[in-house]
Amino acid sequence: MSKKITIALAGNPNVGKSTLFTAITGKRQHTGNWPGVTVEKKSGSVRHHDTDIEVVDLPGTYSLTAYSQDEVIARDFIIDGKPDVVVQVVDATSLERNLYLTTQLSELGVPLVIALNMADMAEQRGDVIDLQKMSKYLEIPVVRTVGSKGEGIGGLLDAVVRESGTSPHHEHSIGYGDRVEPVIADLIEALRQDPALTSRYPPRWLAVRLLEGDEDAEKKIKVSRARDAIYSILSGIDAGEYEALMADRRYEVIAAVLPQVCTTCVGEMTASDLIDRVVTSRYLGIPIFLVLMWGAFELTFTVASPFMAMIEAVQEYLAGVAAGIQPGWLATLIGDGLIGGVGSVLIFLPNIFILLFLLAILEDSGYLARAAFVMDRLMYSIGLPGRSFIPMIVGFGCNVPAIMATRTIEDTSDRLITILINPFISCGARLPVFVLFAGLFFPENPGTVIFGLYVLGIVVAIASAKLFRATILPGKPAPFLMEMPPYRLPTAMTSVRHMWDRGSMYIRKAGGIILIGALVIWALAASPAGVEYGSAASYAGMIGQAVQPLFAPLGFNWEMTVSLIFGFVAKEIVIASLGTLYGVGEDAGALEGALLADPALGSITALAFMVFVLLYLPCIATMAVIRKETGSWKWTAFSIVFGTAVAYLAAFIIARGGALLFGGVIP
């Protein structure tokens, strides 16, 4: 007969937990979100002998306080999700800090197993860890694992299955000493007045949390009948002092156990230290960071271009096939709507995946923490943490992976601001529009104009961040307190999986929104029946002409206004759309001629138009990722409205300012 159990993987960040999770579950895993929040939840399953094991990967945490959303998620799952066994993944090279979490997990009253991970690295540097003694002193089964090589998985699952049968048989929580224990005993006594509470939460754990001033625990007490008794105990003591005593005691216990367990503990991170001496050094730190980023872009565009050519070729072939379909409306639905609309988003997938892959390598190698370290001072001055810098840089390639990269930002409002300002960073799709217009209307110095547009994007992003900090999301960036994990050689497998997880999740979650968006635009462009696709006679054309008076102060004619609607699919579509509207099709030379010949278009209007394209609403793909990462339509709508308002304002200033300078008429 087969048995079914659930286990949770807990552990500090950077201990190889995801790698171990993959080693355990293989391909049988799926990614979702924790209920109510945008934190990623991974779960998977594995069959071990006659036991079906469901594995849930908890967010990486240093402790189980209520400091961050991640910590609350982890501890709520352990308490409410009632896993049969919790496996703590411990970094064998950093036992002291890792075991701090162990002391907290052991208070939760669930069977615990320790996976002593990255054991090979500890052994390589000469550490000798006695697993049996460790097991004995901690009263927790300890299994040696090397997640990256898949070592020790069988042994770990054996231990898990063995433990799952037991109730938490040993009271292996630590004693906090003569001053703290009587208070804990009083608190437990008081908590027992509320059996509903104590049957749900281990009383000792709750008492310890209360002593530590844990906000989440206090919330639970507020509605409890034990409230008054608890308050009278807590009001009589200096909780802050008790908190320090308890933290100190936990480390004391660890310090007492460690020398017995780890007989030769080197504890040095010489290699990492040597690398950091260069990589974060005063004069080389920032140049090295910039060179790495530049290299990442070079690599992205070099590697992506053949893939993009392939996608384009397939797209053209399919469009050719679709053209033959009867009836005609179906042909344009498939040809223009699906293949054209979705295809113009699809063309960026190689860029997105390669950027995600490079980000995974930066993250897995430990460099991402150094980048945040090096850039924090600069970012802090605009009200953002150092971790916001990488998403801003990646935004120059594509805003989609950039916004996904904000996942490494812990604090919610830091992360939200970083997401909201990202669309102002000029992505690769806007460049063709700038190249065309700057080349035509600023033939003397197109490079300077394009460079200026990029700078303007950065300036608007920074100004917006400051504005948000001053208004809707006030405050300072969250405290830094960032671990600098030792450098590690990322394995190709892990980084590819990392990339694939994020990329495929994006396609699944955003695909629907992109498809709907593309079809709506198609429907507007192809109806009423019989019109030329995207022409003035179509609904899109009519809308453009109807709202054109709104854009008249910016100097935009109706062709430009309509093309902006199509730019919502992807910003480079603006060009193709202008081609249709000027009746020159895909002939680039003819479009250039038509634009130059248009009396409504002068250099000032062209500049206003480029600025508008730079700043106005994010493309569908970006909108979809904003929706996915913020988990909120409200913020998505805000991003669209705010971007467009800023774009209008900026273009207005240029158009009217230009008109004033050059006298009445817009040249």
Place this chain on the structure above:
Amino acid sequence: MNQHDHLQKSSDSSGTVTTLDKVPAPGKCRVVAVPARGPFRTRLLAMGFVPGAGIEVLRAAPLGDPVEYRVKGYCISLRKEEARLISVSTGGVDP
């Protein structure tokens, strides 16, 4: 042992007591007390900044802030304004 002694254990009374942000890199010191407040204090304690813990000041970032430290066998960085919330003693620390 009274509470005051307990919190200051293993710090040498002959050392100068200052705040962590004032200790230049490279250097060493020992935590005397953590006068930070609220959840941030809980986090500092969990990360190993407990009274008595030895800290190695490794290096400052290129723009002078934040600063990287070694504590409890691993490396962590803090902004100066956060390091200011940790009292340390520079005396009586192993060289």
